Amino acid sequence: MSYLGRSAKLSLKAQEKVSFLATAGQTVKTGLSYTPSFIEVYVNGVLLTDTTDYTATNGNSVTFTVALLLNDEVTVISLKTFTVADHYNKTEADTLLAAKATIANFTSTGIDDNATSTAVTIDASENVGIGTASPSARFEVEDNGSATGNVIMKVTQDDQSSHYGMSVGNDAYSTTDTDGFLIYQANNGHTYIYNGGAGLGANIGMPVAGGITFGMDTAAANTLDDYEEGTWSADGSAHSLSIITQGGFYRKVGSLVHVNIYFDIPANSNATAVLIGGLPFTAAGSANYSQLVGRSNQGAVICQVNAGNSKFDMRLIGSDAGRQYNQMSGSYILISGTYVAE
Numbered sequence: 001m002s003y004l005g006r007s008a009k010l011s012l013k014a015q016e017k018v019s020f021l022a023t024a025g026q027t028v029k030t031g032l033s034y035t036p037s038f039i040e041v042y043v044n045g046v047l048l049t050d051t052t053d054y055t056a057t058n059g060n061s062v063t064f065t066v067a068l069l070l071n072d073e074v075t076v077i078s079l080k081t082f083t084v085a086d087h088y089n090k091t092e093a094d095t096l097l098a099a100k101a102t103i104a105n106f107t108s109t110g111i112d113d114n115a116t117s118t119a120v121t122i123d124a125s126e127n128v129g130i131g132t133a134s135p136s137a138r139f140e141v142e143d144n145g146s147a148t149g150n151v152i153m154k155v156t157q158d159d160q161s162s163h164y165g166m167s168v169g170n171d172a173y174s175t176t177d178t179d180g181f182l183i184y185q186a187n188n189g190h191t192y193i194y195n196g197g198a199g200l201g202a203n204i205g206m207p208v209a210g211g212i213t214f215g216m217d218t219a220a221a222n223t224l225d226d227y228e229e230g231t232w233s234a235d236g237s238a239h240s241l242s243i244i245t246q247g248g249f250y251r252k253v254g255s256l257v258h259v260n261i262y263f264d265i266p267a268n269s270n271a272t273a274v275l276i277g278g279l280p281f282t283a284a285g286s287a288n289y290s291q292l293v294g295r296s297n298q299g300a301v302i303c304q305v306n307a308g309n310s311k312f313d314m315r316l317i318g319s320d321a322g323r324q325y326n327q328m329s330g331s332y333i334l335i336s337g338t339y340v341a342e
Contacts, residue, residue: 017076032060035059035079039056039076041054228251228252229249231248232280234277236265239274244264249261255284256339261334275312276312279312282308283339283342292335293335299316
């Protein structure tokens with residue numbers, strides 16, 4: 001049996017005790033296990049003196065100087081000592097745990113179904129790997145069920161350029177955003193969300209393959225599949241107009257395109273029929289009719305968007321209340337409106 005106790009030498013130790021009854025004239029007891037000089041021998045309750053009353057030097061037997069009598073009660077105690085200096089006290093342990101808040105090297109195995117695989121690794125560069133003992137990125141997850149160790153997800157960081165990247169399987173996305181990002185992007189059109197900079201919540205994008213359907217009806221009529229905005233410039237080359245665009249903007253939601261523009265027609269243009277091109281998208285076919293309205297320094301103007309192309313006819317509404325082509329030489333024009341694109 002084993003127990004904690006205190007020997008006559010007043011040192012803490014674990015003890016292994018073997019007791020037996022001696023045979024007449026017995027001088028040797030074998031089959032023991034002890035460390036030489038860490039043994040106590042008792043005969044009939046009396047502690048014997050090492051080297052004087054017995055010899056115990058080989059770790060497995062004791063030789064008695066005087067032969068034992070029949071049925072002498074012999075107890076041999078093997079002292080399993082330890083040195084307190086080889087162990088951490090509470091203060092030392094607390095200091096060590098605080099210092100190891102950042103783990104330099106750590107690997108565990110056997111968490112998943114494959115008991116021989118690497119479960120979690122944190123290397124000296126603070127890279128974290130799941131399913132790999134040698135992560136090549138800030139965070140890497142590998143498929144332990146695959147003999148080739150296929151990468152499931154990987155997050156990388158280049159400290160020199162604040163460049164971040166993330167890949168999920170064979171799909172990848174990266175950004176130079178320094179404010180952090182949340183990403184899931186697939187090369188085949190899966191949905192993703194990301195922060196492109198200027199703080200959390202800025203530049204949030206959610207591309208969706210096939211568009212976004214509103215309501216329970218999944219018909220194409222209920223699907224928004226396009227949104228875009230940008231700038232555009234008026235083109236007067238159809239009638240040799242020298243147009244100077246001061247500013248033009250468009251916003252496209254689905255097939256509806258809202259445009260506004262401010263442009264000048266310099267003096268001496270001498271055009272009576274005014275056809276303006278440059279619309280950002282081709283207008284839908286002949287079944288769709290759209291008009292843009294505006295004003296100029298010569299009065300109100302109205303424009304008809306030509307079906308099937310990116311041009312519109314512009315007419316000045318004259319003082320006689322009739323619609324007519326008029327000379328636009330030296331005019332400034334402000335126009336806005338919505339038309340249907342292809």
